Amino acid sequence: MSSAATLQERAAGLFGPVSSRHTDLSVVRAEGARLWTENGREIVDFASGVAVTNVGHNHPAVVQAARDQMDQLVHAGHNVGLYPSYVTLAERLVELVGDGQKVFYGNSGAEAVEAAVKLALRATGRPGLVAFKHSFHGRTIAATALSASAAAQRTGYSAALPAVQHVDYPSPFARGATVEEEVKRCLAQLDEVFALTLAADEVAAIVVEPFQGEGGYQPAPAEFLRGLRERADRHGIVLVYDEIQSGFGRTGSMFFYEQLGVAPDVLVLAKGIANGFPLSAIVASADLMDRWPAGAHGGTFGGNPVACAAALAVIQVLQSGAMDNARLRGEELMTGLRSIVDRLPMRAQVRGAGAMIGVELRRQDGGTAGDMVSALRRAALERGLLLLACGPDKTTLRLMPPTTLTAEEATRALAILDDALTEVLPSVE
Ligand SMILES: Cc1ncc(COP(=O)(O)O)c(C=O)c1O
Structure with a gap:
């Protein structure tokens, strides 16, 4: 048999x-x-x-936290009412990122990227987006538009993708250049975009991975992020860090940007946040979040009680x-x-x-x-x-x-x- x-x-x-x-x-x-x-x-x-x-x-602590939460409440619907793990995790995220921040939850990385883009478009009232070559931000329409890591991921969808200007990301080893040369070259390319194809005051957001993942495990030089930060501040552009892959302890700090000392306006988190339970979050300044009115975005499952409880345990384990x-x-x-x-x-x-x-x-x-x-x-x-x-x-x-x-x-x-x-x-x- x-x-x-x-x-x-x-x-x-x-x-x-x-x-x-x-x-x-x-x-x-x-x-x-x-x-x-x-x-x-x-x-x-x-x-x-x-x-x-x-x-x-x-991880036993994460599994236990999820089990305990399941005994109490699996789903309430954050649109329907508050529940403890939803609020406690937001408190912890604000402690981690800094005072004056607010939180929005999703379920996946792409969904959080989508939220960050919608927040930036709505808060600035501008249409333009800038991202980087070899970046990967996920599979929804906006996240696909931002991604430039393989044409196969975009083929057939181009008519639906919002326009995004893609600029080179520093890759000193591949180009046989010094870090300084690469930073200068990539920032000059961004300035050229602003000068020739998309005026800086038309740009809602610059979306960047501080440590490029799918694109080749390429950490950004601090000087590059400083250049982006300076341009974002000068032109009123929202600087979005996609730390979906590099965040939540993976690089030895809670977020990789902490090692580079240059903060974003919006931090996008997913993947490791709940160690396998579907959860994502964006953390952004209150000033930005308060310009995103009720009804402008939402979702049924974001901030699920079990996933939030798991994330609280993840933070505890990472910090211990x-x-x-x-x-x-x-x-x-x-x-x-x-x-x-x-x-x-x-x-x-x-x-x-x-x-x-x-x-x-x-x-x-x-x-x-x-x-x-x-x-x-x-x-x-x-x-x-x-x-x-x-x-x-x-x-x-x-x-x-x-x-x-x-x-x-x-x-x-x-x-x-x-x-x-x-x-x-x-x-x-
Ligand atoms: C940097 C980055 N952003 C976004 C995503 C998309 O996340 P998800 O697959 O959860 O939608 C990924 C997934 O690989 C990623 O590495």
């Missing part, structure tokens, strides 16, 4: 190609930095559900040592990765902060090396380490373990990568 069908077999006829996946794993259980597959494999997870389970899969651990493990991983990629006859840059690390590989002539990254990912997964890729041609290996990664797991991951490199090295031309 044939054994029961696997999840992959059952899924084969159920989903279209749009529901594509990075691997053919079938995951049945997960804990911390490990997951277990349907066929019993244990995998060290450096994907974290794409930078979501920032304090580790099924997980962010310190992320910084420590991040340094160990980056040191180990540098000595591993030194063996490659390629140009390589290891960069990042905390548990957000990219390894960009380039051929000696500067060309991308997505094939090598893909071979490394495959060899690593065979050995029990799950890694994703990002950036142009997927030429950057992307490490996003939980902030709670143990020293033993970090060592194991480095050993697997080292071994994977030994396997793929002979194929490097």
Whole structure:
């Protein structure tokens, strides 16, 4: 008698190609930095559900907070009435971001980006938007319009997308330039947009990832954000930081912009905020929020009680040592990765902060090396380490373990990568 069908077999006829996946794993259980597959494999997870389970899969404190909340109230509808976790989380977010801020909740990253854009359009009464090449902001219409990380994501939708001017994002390694040269070049490009195609006083918002995610795990230089901040202030433009991927402890601080010392007008949060429960938020100055009138935006599920309770536990865990651990493990991983990629006859840059690390590989002539990254990912997964890729041609290996990664797991991951490199090295031309 044939054994029961696997999840992959059952899924084969159920989903279209749009529901594509990075691997053919079938995951049945997960804990911390490990997951277990349907066929019993244990995998060290450096994907974290794409930078979501920032304090580790099924963190006991988060699961307990969600359970306790479920015993009390699963849904009330924030449009219908207030409930404790909705208010308490907003209080905590305002404490984290700073006095004089207000909060709006959504369910996903794209939805929060959409909210930030609508807030900026409504509060300024201006039509224009500026974003950056290689950025990714999500899949709703406004978020797709802001994104410029792959034409495939926009194809067929262009008629519906609002106009956005895209400017280069500093990428010193890829361009073989210094950080200073890149910052100057990208800001000059923005000034040229203002001068030639979209007057600055027509711009509602500049939307930027302080640490570009899908675009190649590329942290912004502080000087670049200072340049954006200065232009936003000069022209009355709303500066929006999309920290959906880099926020909530991932980089070793609650938000990455804190490490750069340049604050936004609107902070957009999702992914790790509730460690896997769907929740997003925008946090913006009261001055802006108070110019967004009742009825101008809304939604049924935003700020769900269980997701808010989970987020409160996430903050507690992050502040009780997980962010310190992320910084420590991040340094160990980056040191180990540098000595591993030194063996490659390629140009390589290891960069990042905390548990957000990219390894960009380039051929000696500067060309991308997505094939090598893909071979490394495959060899690593065979050995029990799950890694994703990002950036142009997927030429950057992307490490996003939980902030709670143990020293033993970090060592194991480095050993697997080292071994994977030994396997793929002979194929490097
Ligand atoms: C920086 C950034 N913004 C927005 C999004 C979209 O978030 P979601 O997939 O939850 O809509 C993502 C998702 O990868 C992201 O990395």
